[in-house]
Amino acid sequence: MSGQSTYTPKTGLEKWIDQRLPLPRLMHDTMTTFPTPRNLNIWYTFGGILTFCLGVQIVTGIVLAMHYVPNADLAFDSVESIMRDVNYGWLVRYIHSTGASMFFLAVYIHMFRGLYYGSYKAPRELIWIIGVLIYVLMMATAFFGYVLPWGQMSFWGATVITSLFSSIDQVIPHLGTAITTWLWGDFAVGDATLNRFFSLHYLLPFIIAGVVGLHIWALHVPGNNNPLGIDVKSPQDTVPFHPYYTVKDAFYLCCFVVLFAVFVFYAPDFFGNPDNSIKANPLVTPPDIVPEWYLLPFYAMLRSIPQKLLGVLVLVGSLVTLVFIPWLDTSRVRSCRFRPLMKQFFWAFAVDCVILGYCGSQSVDATAFGVPLVWVARLGTLYYFGYFWVLMPIIGLIETPKKLPASIAQSVLGEPAAAPAE
Amino acid sequence: MRNAFPLGLALGLLASAPALTPALALDTTKLPVKKVEFSFDGPFGTYDQAALQRGFQVYKEVCSACHGLDHIAFHNLDEAGGLGFTEAQAKAIATGYKIPADPNDKGEIFDDKGTRLTRPGTLADKFPNPFANEEAARANNDGNLPPDLSLVVKAREGGAHYVYSIVTGFHLNPPKGFTVTSGKYYNPYFEGWNIGMPPPLTDNAVTYSDGTKATVDQEAHDVATFLAWASDPKMEERKRVGFGALVFLIVLSGLLFFSYRKVWADLH
Amino acid sequence: MTATTVDVTRRDFLYVATGAMGGVGVVAVAWPFIDQMNPSAAVLALSSTEVDLSPVAVGQQVVVKWRGHPLFVRHRNAKEIADAKAVAVSDLPDPLARNANLPDSAPATDANREIKAEWLILVGVCTHLGCTPTGFEGDYGGWLCHCHGSQYDTAGRIRKGPAPQNLAVPPYSFLSDTRIKVG
Helix, strand or coil: CCCCCCCCCCCHHHHHHHHHCCHHHHHHHHHHCCEEECCCCHHHHHHHHHHHHHHHHHHHHHHHHCCCCCCCCCHHHHHHHHHHCCCCHHHHHHHHHHHHHHHHHHHHHHHHHHHHHCCCCCCCHHHHHHHHHHHHHHHHHHHHHHHCCCEHHHHHHHHHHHHHHHHHHHCCCCHHHHHHHHHHCCCCCCHHHHHHHHHHHHHHHHHHHHHHHHHHHHHCCCCCCCCCCCCCCCHHHEEEHHHHHHHHHHHHHHHHHHHHHHHHHHCCCCCCCHHHHCECCCCCCCCCCCCCHHHHHHHHHHHHCCCHHHHHHHHHHHHHHHHHHHHHCCCCCCCHHHCHHHHHHHHHHHHHHHHHHHHHHCCCCCEECCEEHHHHHHHHHHHHHHHHHHHHHHHHHHCCCCCCCCCHHHHHHCCCCCCCCC | CCCCCHHHHHHHHHHHCCCCCCCCCCCCCCCCCCCCCCCCCCCCCCCCHHHHHHHHHHHHHCHHHCCCCCCCEHHHHHCCCCCCCCHHHHHHHHHCCEEECCCCCCCCCECCCCCECEEECCCCCECCCCCCCHHHHHHCCCCCCCCCCCCHHHHCCCHHHHHHHHHCCCCCCCCCCCCCCCCCEECCCCCCCEECCCCCCCCCCCCCCCCCCCCHHHHHHHHHHHHHHHHCCCHHHHHHHHHHHHHHHHHHHHHHHHHHHHHHHCCC | CCCCHHHHHHHHHHHHHHHHHHHHHHHHHHHHHHHCCCCCHHHHHCCCEEEECCCCCCCCEEEEEECCEEEEEEECCHHHHHHHHCCCHHHCCCCECCECCCCCCCECCHHHHCCCCCEEEEECCCCCCCCCCEECCCCCEEEECCCCCCEEECCCCEEECCCCCCCCECCEEEEECCEEEEC
16 A cells, blocks of 8 residues: 555665665565555466566577577578577577566466456556556567567568558558558568567567556555455555565465476477478468467457458457456456356356467368367457456346455454454 | 356357368378387487487488588587587588688689589588579479478477478378379378478488498488487487476475465464 | 574574575576677687698798687798897897797797797787787888887787787697697
8 A cells, every 4th residue: 555654774875875766765665564465365476477577588588689680681590599509598598488478378367367356446447457558568579579580480470460450451542551561661571670570579578667667556556456356454454565475476486487497498399380490481371370379369369350450450459458347347346256157257258268269279271070260269259359348347237246254354364353463 | 147158158059050061182181290209208308329320321321412401510510418429520520521612812712614612611610501592402303492401300390200200101102092293202291292302211221330220210210310409409408407497496496385384374 | 473482593594595595596597698698609619720831931921810810820931030039038028928828927938939930820919909910010020010010020029119918829739730720
């Protein structure tokens, strides 16, 4: 909760710095004494994990940039040089490529946590919206980054996605093509495109870091939500962030890093596509063009709409929808723990995202049990939009929520609300 | 309404959707890769050095006529986790190759007959490509472009198993109703079953210096091992560092877990 | 909360151990990120160069590239060798041999500046500010650096001018009478 700072400097150095730049105070108030609900569970550790992931990507990215050459003739070979010649280059490269997947795994868990516990509801709407902005910036960064190795999938993925802008021609003739040419800097994806994508890929993570600062700042105004979705009512409901959540976050972060390490060292190409180990060839299209797994649900939605412009609008709409969630959900109750009906639709939504992801990974004419996957994707897209625009408003109004506990402390400690804990 | 599980509804709709079965010609989807064991499989797998050296011999004497190995340098041959050659052996291999020479004192790069001047290879050089450019490669191979092999194991689904399956997959006869395209060869492990490469291996195509019997199967296994190394020369180092890292991280997780429990103990 | 002295010690030890292990991890992770800036395998493969001496006639010098620097390969004649041997080390501004094949303390006698008297192999970088000196110029018959006037003798030793040290002798060895490997 934001309020008066209770910080008193302990050493002379701290006092000297604090008088001139209140950084020690900031660290103390936000990361040491910050009152945090005492009932946060594992799903609340992913914010810290995400900050770690951002740091890892920036550090490994800067190191890779010392060896990578952003030129269409040399890029692929420079990546191979990193893998074969640069000391521990293979390690830095694999951490960066696996790190992107781990980053998105963590962000999806983080977002689903927010959806489940109603963390987007008042007064945290802006935290959620800033979060959506971070997510979109991540998608852009990942897209640019995937182009850099200049493999077949890099090149053709860039071609497919940048070509989407040409659909604007249907609304304003010639504008779409002008935009696509402007993005490419050429008449097709080429060296000019690669260079600017490298520049933007280097830039965006620092913009993300700044927006993350806003995200955390906005969070510290109301303080954390919690699995019960009820407000903090007294100091008994909270514990200081340090040492309780520093150690808890450190433990879960370490577990996350174990998973990360298993992929880096024992399955480094698990998330990759074999076609990206072939140098980009503008004259040969690979049989199936697929983005990385974390973009597959959106790819499925895009491809499920046969009309190009409508497909693009659906894709953009799927992301813009997220911004409106705080106002689409009409429930007075935050956490799905007390929303028995919404809970089921939430899980169905989670399954829907996985199904959409599967559809996106298969070729356009693929079938499952005789059913063309494009129809599965259409149904999946319908549910995606229906969940936010139809179910969220309606269920909040018709649902009978379970009885909320009186306070966090009572729920955790099991004591009657009247007796104060120590 | 509570039990109207939306997904169940969706699945019900799907099950009743008309199944589309277009009239099919022969399905020329490639066969699944052959099941074969490699020494480098699994988290503790390593490269069999003898197999690597034999595989290198197969590459050198058979494959390098058409296929380049652009990303491998001669100094990679004596690196740890690889073929196990000494620096002197690697240097000897290098000097056996002719590398296009830099301009001489007169500024020439061709001799009087128009042949490109060459010099012996050094450890710093990469394996020279059999063809000067893509056009020359195609002209010499009926219009087909033999792919570079330095990354082929990474660039194909199934990796070393795929390479093994392809080079041992030529002996089968095409099924009735399938006509092999003119100029191609039948190989059901290749998508579409028409492959531009003629069968590369025969028994005793090479004579192994370590005396191993050079059957097609042995040659295929060895060259697949060599190409796996070519795609991933750091594999042994990666698995070794990974083991240490995971042991460290699991111990650290344990310590953090107990610290977490201790810190939170006084709250209950 | 009640904590006995024993509990505090055990708890502290656990935290100290955890923190120490975390610290070790950070250092262990830091090393690859530092080492990646060291010369790569591709660069190290070029760290050795072999030079064929047969085209270099007596009294001639050839300049080749070694580790990004010019390398002087000079085939000295009898007079140049004699001139170099006649100089007393005490007359030299820099009395040390600067020979990578010998200990640092070796004096700058002519014998300590080469392996075979007729072949002088030197790194062609002026020890003043890094320019490339020109051969067969200057008062001592060796090299003259046109940048600031440093003059080297026929053993590549600094005799006059602002350069503080003799031209460096790189690590090298004879593979045969007509072939050396440098580096």
